[in-house]
Amino acid sequence: MKTNAFAYQRPDTAEEAVRLAAEGGDGARFIAGGQSLLAALNFRLDEPEALIDISRIATLRGIERRENRLLIGALTRHAEVAASPEVARDLPLIARAMREVAHPAIRNRGTFGGSLALADPAAEMPACALALDAVMHVLSPEGRRQVPAAEFFCGMYETALEPGELLTGVEIPLPEPGARHGFSELARRHGDYAMAGLAMMLGPRSGGVPSWARVAFFGLSDCPARSAAAEAAILSGARPEDCAAKACEEIEVFGDLNADEATKRHYAEVMLRRELTRLANDEERTA
Amino acid sequence: MSATLPITLTVNGESVSADVAPRVPLVDFLRETLGLTGTHLGCAHGVCGACTVRVDGAAVRGCLMLAVQADGATVETVEGVSDSGEIADLQDAFHRHNALQCGFCTAGMLMTAAELLDAGGPPPERAEIREHISGNYCRCTGYQSIVDAVEEVAQARAADKGGQA
Ligand SMILES: Cc1cc2nc3c(=O)[nH]c(=O)nc-3n(C[C@H](O)[C@H](O)[C@H](O)COP(=O)(O)OP(=O)(O)OC[C@H]3O[C@@H](n4cnc5c(N)ncnc54)[C@H](O)[C@@H]3O)c2cc1C
Numbered sequence: 001m002k003t004n005a006f007a008y009q010r011p012d013t014a015e016e017a018v019r020l021a022a023e024g025g026d027g028a029r030f031i032a033g034g035q036s037l038l039a040a041l042n043f044r045l046d047e048p049e050a051l052i053d054i055s056r057i058a059t060l061r062g063i064e065r066r067e068n069r070l071l072i073g074a075l076t077r078h079a080e081v082a083a084s085p086e087v088a089r090d091l092p093l094i095a096r097a098m099r100e101v102a103h104p105a106i107r108n109r110g111t112f113g114g115s116l117a118l119a120d121p122a123a124e125m126p127a128c129a130l131a132l133d134a135v136m137h138v139l140s141p142e143g144r145r146q147v148p149a150a151e152f153f154c155g156m157y158e159t160a161l162e163p164g165e166l167l168t169g170v171e172i173p174l175p176e177p178g179a180r181h182g183f184s185e186l187a188r189r190h191g192d193y194a195m196a197g198l199a200m201m202l203g204p205r206s207g208g209v210p211s212w213a214r215v216a217f218f219g220l221s222d223c224p225a226r227s228a229a230a231e232a233a234i235l236s237g238a239r240p241e242d243c244a245a246k247a248c249e250e251i252e253v254f255g256d257l258n259a260d261e262a263t264k265r266h267y268a269e270v271m272l273r274r275e276l277t278r279l280a281n282d283e284e285r286t287a
Numbered sequence: 288m289s290a291t292l293p294i295t296l297t298v299n300g301e302s303v304s305a306d307v308a309p310r311v312p313l314v315d316f317l318r319e320t321l322g323l324t325g326t327h328l329g330c331a332h333g334v335c336g337a338c339t340v341r342v343d344g345a346a347v348r349g350c351l352m353l354a355v356q357a358d359g360a361t362v363e364t365v366e367g368v369s370d371s372g373e374i375a376d377l378q379d380a381f382h383r384h385n386a387l388q389c390g391f392c393t394a395g396m397l398m399t400a401a402e403l404l405d406a407g408g409p410p411p412e413r414a415e416i417r418e419h420i421s422g423n424y425c426r427c428t429g430y431q432s433i434v435d436a437v438e439e440v441a442q443a444r445a446a447d448k449g450g451q452a
Pocket residue numbers: 029030031032033034035036037038039074075100101102103106109110111112113114115116117118120122123124125161165166167168191192193194332333334
């Protein structure tokens with residue numbers, strides 16, 4: 001099957017892109033890497049009137065350090081994020097998770113911002129954004145605004161972006177020295193979307209427990225979700241198996257073709273237990 | 288709305304200008320407009336890898352890129368890298384290891400493997416080769432012989448480099 005016919009525009013600036021989107025209204029879509037959008041159009045899951053190609057807006061591409069934050073431009077490709085020495089050093093959670101995002105040829109075009117704007121419930125980067133407390137930078141003809149990751153992902157393929165709003169970049173506070181990350185994913189085949197996954201950050205230890213904890217799951221629900229109950233258990237100094245038992249306490253888990261609800265809950269608990277145990281063992285070894 | 292747009296790109300070293308409708312995927316443009324049928328179209332949604340070509344030096348899915356998006360780009364297909372001799376060793380290894388049967392996946396496999404072989408560093412382990420070609424389906428060979436062929440070329444090229452140094 002082929003896509004429907006559509007108009008194509010390629011603005012040079014972000015401001016022009018949002019102006020065109022406002023003009024185009026309901027029928028216009030931004031295309032970034034196109035790795036999800038064109039797949040959907042080829043199956044006529046969507047029939048837009050116009051594509052606004054943002055992929056050549058140079059100011060939205062690249063990784064930049066700003067004091068104690070890293071700013072990742074929305075159009076930075078997955079492959080560029082994966083190869084970035086800054087990301088590897090300062091945000092090892094993202095470097096680790098990126099290895100599971102699709103396949104090399106898709107990472108060569110798919111973009112960091114596209115992944116977040118799409119908000120696939122089984123995608124890695126939205127959960128990493130939650131675990132890292134990222135802040136989304138958003139542009140519309142009305143101006144700029146910032147949305148914390150905690151308020152950005154609202155449901156299945158649903159974000160806080162209003163129609164026509166452009167995600168320009170993502171600002172990620174660098175975790176302080178001594179912070180640690182945990183990541184785990186179960187997929188049918190390397191590079192497939194997750195059946196279940198975990199992205200978490202733990203603050204430096206003080207008095208034997210992490211000073212803060214952000215535990216985010218993906219692939220379980222209609223959007224990536226933090227587990228407040230597991231975080232509270234971690235901060236109370238509970239054993240890994242007792243923290244893991246709380247993994248899905250407040251998360252509404254949905255079964256799908258890959259695994260039913262009970263199986264997904266089980267995966268989530270095993271992932272959290274294993275990652276907490278691994279981090280505790282690492283701690284002991286280096287102590 | 289279905290108006291065509293002018294594009295100019297370099298395909299296998301030659302400059303090409305054409306008017307294309309925005310909805311035409313790069314793989315269809317290569318196959319149908321330019322007659323470069325070495326690149327195949329399988330799933331049309333990024334899953335099988337049969338359409339893999341090189342754009343500005345990077346392996347990409349020809350089904351998930353519009354021809355209009357390739358305006359100004361340098362595109363290389365299996366025909367180009369065959370004629371230049373760039374992957375002659377890889378093609379020879381595929382042949383000797385029976386790494387192709389029906390051949391439908393082969394162009395995409397070659398383009399994908401070529402990117403890994405060009406990455407530099409120590410020759411990739413089998414697990415790394417498998418991970419790298421995980422986005423390319425082969426319904427005939429069972430992959431073992433493909434991994435054998437890529438591994439052999441990786442080691443041979445590394446040995447060559449060692450010899451020259
Ligand atoms: C076979 C296959 C396997 C994959 N596996 C995975 C996987 O395991 N994990 C994973 O995370 N992803 C996976 N992907 C998806 C891939 O990572 C996509 O590239 C990514 O999700 C979307 O990025 P894109 O730049 O291609 O966006 P596009 O496809 O261009 O756009 C996707 C959507 O986001 C909107 N959009 C894009 N950028 C912006 C922006 N800056 N502001 C506002 N809206 C925007 C578009 O309008 C569109 O609705 C896979 C894709 C394929 C084809």
